[in-house]
Amino acid sequence: MTKEGVMKTIDYSLYYGDFKALNGITVNIPINRITAIIGPSGCGKSSLIRSFNRMNDLMSNSRTEGTILVDGEDIYSQDVVRLRKKVGMVFQRPNPFPKSIFANVAYGPRIHGIRDKSKLAAIVENSIRDAALWDEVKDDLGKSAFSLSGGQQQRLCIARALAVEPEVILMDEPASALDPVATLKIEELMEKLKRKYTIVIVTHNMQQAARVSDFTAFLLTDSERAGNLIEFGPTIEMFTNPVDNRTEDYISGRFG
């Protein structure tokens, strides 16, 4: 049913110190599709999405069991710089650097060694175009990124992530800090981006998951407060005919 994904987890568990945050997650992220991770607060959605590009490494007390494969290779046996170049991330709150719009998007290519000015300019333009922001900022590339609105800043952050030509884009509640109009723009953008990229999105908002995603993973905490994967499947099936009762309860708004 699903094509072999660029990313998959096999019996993956994550600990922060003694606390088990994720318990034996096995999931296959389909290529060039949008996969939503949903579940109530504290179920490990963010922990899971931050596992794919090893952002959990930043927590000094984190520890993992099991495997995550990206392009068929264990993420802990590949260079973290290469991994993060392949697996880009967009965060919950827009977090542009206090630099110009241009410098924000050029940051990634620059650290990966691109010095040529015309090449950089081309990458910046393409990335901003792909993030559907070009027409709004093309005359202001030298302006501070902080002069943009929240929604524009978030699209700039998407452009910044695109500039290093990732295969996967992880989005951790990318619209939760935005107003409905800006949210809509991000959602339309995701629809466009999935032609070229594999997208994983964490969302609190079930309508959003239903609107944008092709596949959905539903996480729930067990009695030890560790996140478990309850159900994974095509979004339409999951929202119309969930296999697990708990999925149905959550989706119909009975808890969460």
Place this chain on the structure above:
Amino acid sequence: MIQRKIKQNLAFSAMWLSCGLTVLIMLFVIGYVIIKGFGQIDLEFFLTPPRGGLSGEGGISSTIVATVYLVITTLVFATPLGVSAGIFLVEYADNIKSRFVQKLVVFARFGVETLAGVPSIIFGLFGYALFVTSLHFGFSILSAALAGTCLVIPVIIRTTEEALKAVPNSYREASLAMGAGKWETIWKVVLPSAITGISTGIVLSAGRIVSETAIFYVTLGGSYRTPTSLMSSGRTMALHVYYLAMETRAFDKALATAAVLVLLIVLLNLVINIVSRWLSA
């Protein structure tokens, strides 16, 4: 209801009064020094060295040179050390799991706190014992700058730490998530965002060197000649004020030097303001 209003008015009046009094005292001190001292100040005062001896005649040229020389030398030593230590403490120290290093870090933090509160003459005595005598640097710019480094390093470390902590973690995450290394992230994202705070600490340190006396009394010597090398003795303007006031009859010259000193400090504070406004714009 009315009572609460009266209480509020009383409180505000008291605050206004204290505030006004503070400003008044400050204006009085600065005003006194400047008005009394200004009569002595002319171009010649800036361009001639003190003549020495009991008369206290002459200008302050050599003391200006010594002050500038000492400030620059001290900052050349203290800035890289202090900023690096601040970076280490904020960005790296907590990620090192070794127990031994952790203990060392706790000790270093405690050390910085303590050093910041040590009276400057203690650094002077230390400098005298180590640099002037044991290492045979003598009374010199070098000895004074090394002692001065000990004095201002806590200031630089602390302001650097504060500046780095004020940089939102989301900047670091965004950079790391793009495949930047830790050092790249610090160098290209964190430091540029913290530069205002860090440079404030450096300018503050310059002010400290300009205004301290005791520590340099025992490390810089007191030669009124213009220092020509790192090994020259000298006297800073603050030290010169002390010598004039205590060892000569030229109290007016002491006030004149003090006036220049006060203006210099005001200027440094302006620089801090302008730099931080310019950098955060």
